[in-house]
Amino acid sequence: MQQAVNAPLDPTTLLDVPADDLVVERPLPAWKRLWNIAALRRGLVLVLLAGLWQATALYADNALMFPTFTDTAAAFVTGLRSGGLLSMTLTSLQTLLIGYAIGVALAAVLAGLAASSRFGDDVLTTLTAMFNPLPAIALLPLALLWFGLGLPSILFVLVHSVLWPLALNTASGFAAVSETLRMVGGNYGLTGWRYIVKIAIPAAFPAILTGLKIGWAFAWRTLIAAELVFGVASRSGGLGWFIFENKNELETASVFAGLATVVLIGLFVDIIIFRTIERHTVRKWGMQR
Numbered sequence: 458m459q460q461a462v463n464a465p466l467d468p469t470t471l472l473d474v475p476a477d478d479l480v481v482e483r484p485l486p487a488w489k490r491l492w493n494i495a496a497l498r499r500g501l502v503l504v505l506l507a508g509l510w511q512a513t514a515l516y517a518d519n520a521l522m523f524p525t526f527t528d529t530a531a532a533f534v535t536g537l538r539s540g541g542l543l544s545m546t547l548t549s550l551q552t553l554l555i556g557y558a559i560g561v562a563l564a565a566v567l568a569g570l571a572a573s574s575r576f577g578d579d580v581l582t583t584l585t586a587m588f589n590p591l592p593a594i595a596l597l598p599l600a601l602l603w604f605g606l607g608l609p610s611i612l613f614v615l616v617h618s619v620l621w622p623l624a625l626n627t628a629s630g631f632a633a634v635s636e637t638l639r640m641v642g643g644n645y646g647l648t649g650w651r652y653i654v655k656i657a658i659p660a661a662f663p664a665i666l667t668g669l670k671i672g673w674a675f676a677w678r679t680l681i682a683a684e685l686v687f688g689v690a691s692r693s694g695g696l697g698w699f700i701f702e703n704k705n706e707l708e709t710a711s712v713f714a715g716l717a718t719v720v721l722i723g724l725f726v727d728i729i730i731f732r733t734i735e736r737h738t739v740r741k742w743g744m745q746r
């Protein structure tokens with residue numbers, strides 16, 4: 458039988474263990490320990506992409522069409538120092554958070570009704586079949602007609618982009634709750650909203666979290682597209698207007714800096730916020746690898 462040795466051995470004990478049966482656990486090499494750190498691996502991917510970007514731009518040699526990574530980084534720093542890029546980013550994030558919060562609240566109500574009654578399930582199924590395939594940005598002209606050039610128009614399309622995928626994922630998660638958990642809730646007298654809060658939501662949280670991530674991605678890209686259109690009409694706005702304005706002035710490096718800001722915010726939300734939530738919930742509970 459093999460004997461694993463994790464601590465310093467008494468030399469006299471080695472006399473009783475055949476040399477062929479002795480297994481010594483050695484620490485991993487430094488490069489393997491570093492490779493096991495996910496943040497470093499993802500950082501390496503970003504470095505490789507930046508290098509490919511730089512090489513391609515240098516080969517193309519056309520700063521107006523495709524600026525280098527270093528030129529884009531310089532434009533990004535300049536935009537931050539001037540305050541224009543930062544203020545427009547904060548404007549976009551503020552709008553996004555308001556629309557996202559409204560969409561999450563409405564999705565929770567619809568999914569809760571679907572889980573608590575058959576008629577509520579029929580309502581949600583019908584509405585998602587009607588409106589989920591409809592692109593949110595396609596509703597912007599109608600929103601401008603109804604609400605005018607203002608924040609309500611953008612919030613309208615943001616809520617539409619968040620509401621249906623989140624409600625659909627949440628309802629699917631509720632429907633997948635095991636019969637055993639349903640019976641446990643019934644034995645404790647949990648019905649209606651008490652059953653949803655104490656049984657359905659914890660059991661369906663992986664699906665809910667997926668819906669939150671999808672809703673966030675839809676809302677973020679819808680917001681940038683809406684600000685491109687809205688900024689043209691009102692000559693104001695967030696990151697979308699920053700990108701459009703610099704495009705008109707042929708400041709291509711600043712356009713790429715605005716797009717890079719969109720990407721960096723997306724990476725931050727996915728890697729820092731959602732991964733942290735996953736680590737402290739579904740992975741900790743053993744519901745996800």
